[in-house]
Amino acid sequence: MAEANDPLALFDSWFDEARSSEPELPEAMAVATSTPDGQPSVRMVLLKSHGPDGFVFFTNYASRKGEEIAANPNLALLFHWKSLRRQVRIEGNAQEVGVEEADAYFATRSRYSQLGAWASDQSRPLPDRATFEARYEEMKHKFEGQEVPRPPYWSGFRVVPEHFEFWTDMPHRLHERRVFTRSGGGWTQGLLYP
Structure with a gap:
């Protein structure tokens, strides 16, 4: 079974x-x-x-997370699937996605979300909800009758994994914890005490 030695294949299996x-x-x-x-x-x-190249999410680069990633690209991801009684921890380095990838994803978002990306100063203080709603209406008028382009400050990050932990809930808190760490061109693996 390929997934036994490959954390990416194991993640795919669990994610499915x-x-x-x-x-x-x-x-x-x-x-x-x-x-x-x-x-x-x-x-x-x-x-x-x-x-194989990593895990991608999108955000406003001027948001708190965007600024923190720019200052320190080392980060961690956590998936928790309660129905399966599993979680996956991933640690790695974030890299900006390319312009074409960012544009392609932005084009798939709803028009409401596209306009919201233009209207929001994500993570900045907002005096009241009405201010944001007014900015949203301004963007609706600005882009009326045309496609909404991706804002230059809005894009994505790809987290290149260096470490995985696959956690499985077991009776009596005797959980199973499998770890994979990038080593050269492959992965070393082991177990952790629960």
């Missing part, structure tokens, strides 16, 4: 199971970053694609 058993958003993942002085920060985002 989660898609059929997890009631909502099996692609939801926590992204943990840190400020330059080491203050941790975590939030939920949606995985938009993944493969």
